[in-house]
Amino acid sequence: MINIQENISLKEYTTFDIGGSARYFVEVKNPEDISKALTFAQEKELKYFILAGGSNVLFSDDGFDGLVIKIDIDDINIDGETVTCGSGVVLLDFLNILAESSLSGGESLAGIPGTVGGGVRGNAGAFGLEMKDIVTQIHVLNVETGENETFDNTQCDFEYRNSIFKKNVQYIIIRIVFQFVSGDKKQIQNVMQEIIAKRNTKQMQDIKSAGSFFVNPTVDEKVQKMFEQDTGKKSHDGRVPAGWLLDGCGIFQKRIGDIQAGVEHANYFINMGEGTAEQVIQLSAVAKTRVRDEFDVHLREEVVLAGF
Ligand SMILES: Cc1cc2nc3c(=O)[nH]c(=O)nc-3n(C[C@H](O)[C@H](O)[C@H](O)COP(=O)(O)OP(=O)(O)OC[C@H]3O[C@@H](n4cnc5c(N)ncnc54)[C@H](O)[C@@H]3O)c2cc1C
Incomplete structure (x- = not known):
């Protein structure tokens, strides 16, 4: 038997502490339960989303209009x-x-x-x-x-x-x-x-965030050189840290509502209190636009967006 619950607040299940409710929510302990949950979703013609520790996810303020399947296989x-x-x-x-x-x-x-x-x-x-x-x-x-x-x-x-x-x-x-x-x-x-x-000295731990918001992008040689000259570090596989690009165009500590870009560097979006998904998306849009205009680099989210 699986216990499918209705209207479950999702923010408690994420490290960002953001998001509305799941229409349906179930915790699964084994593959058989996953199959049952998937059958439930199929019969009701619902979308489903696989959730685990919730440390890399941003749920919409409207929540998820489907079934959230929380993986709890713990042997x-x-x-x-x-x-x-x-x-x-x-x-x-x-x-x-x-x-x-x-x-x-x-x-x-x-x-x-x-x-x-x-x-x-x-x-x-x-x-x-x-x-x-x-x-x-x-x-x-x-x-x-x-x-x-x-x-x-x-x-x-x-x-x-x-x-x-x-x-x-x-x-x-x-x-x-x-x-x-x-x-x-x-x-x-x-x-x-x-x-x-x-990690603690880098202030990476006790904050409400989903870790690095953007993936470190691959960039052209000009930007790689700028990074190497600025930091004295080598770029690896043609990538530079998204945080360096964001810092370079004034995004560090930029705040929209209760969402702020960075403590250590701007690629951690932090929920300073009652931040919303809407504010995260707005900050992300500003950040992407500035990095594109300044460096001609297109940032891509590492954080998974769900329910948008
Ligand atoms: C403060 C902080 C620091 C972080 N530091 C790092 C770091 O140093 N290095 C790093 O790599 N990451 C880091 N992260 C990001 C995050 O912790 C990792 O991405 C983590 O591995 C995500 O695991 P999760 O269980 O929380 O996945 P979730 O956030 O629950 O899910 C993430 C994605 O994975 C999918 N998923 C989860 N479980 C399964 C499964 N069993 N089968 C299929 N799909 C699945 C989900 O559908 C979703 O799309 C950090 C995050 C925070 C908040």
């Missing part, structure tokens, strides 16, 4: 250095369990909010490590065929903040298989604490 199986994890497990909980089991390899991801499944979909990364570096296999439900499928790492088209699962919404990630190496428990825990402390 973990440890077999030596091979670990299989349900997609709904909170990433930090997962890393803490690995540390307790003296398994090393994922420490640099400590402090990235959200779930393991959400992280795999967007190939989340920090401090030089990305999900793609530790994942070996992904088990998914293909909504179009109703079949379960397994992808090996090389079939996932992982790239910067992208994967085959992001490009093809018919895949719902169910479980992920990881390969780690045995290490020293205390040392693993210390590294994780250091990483989290670094």
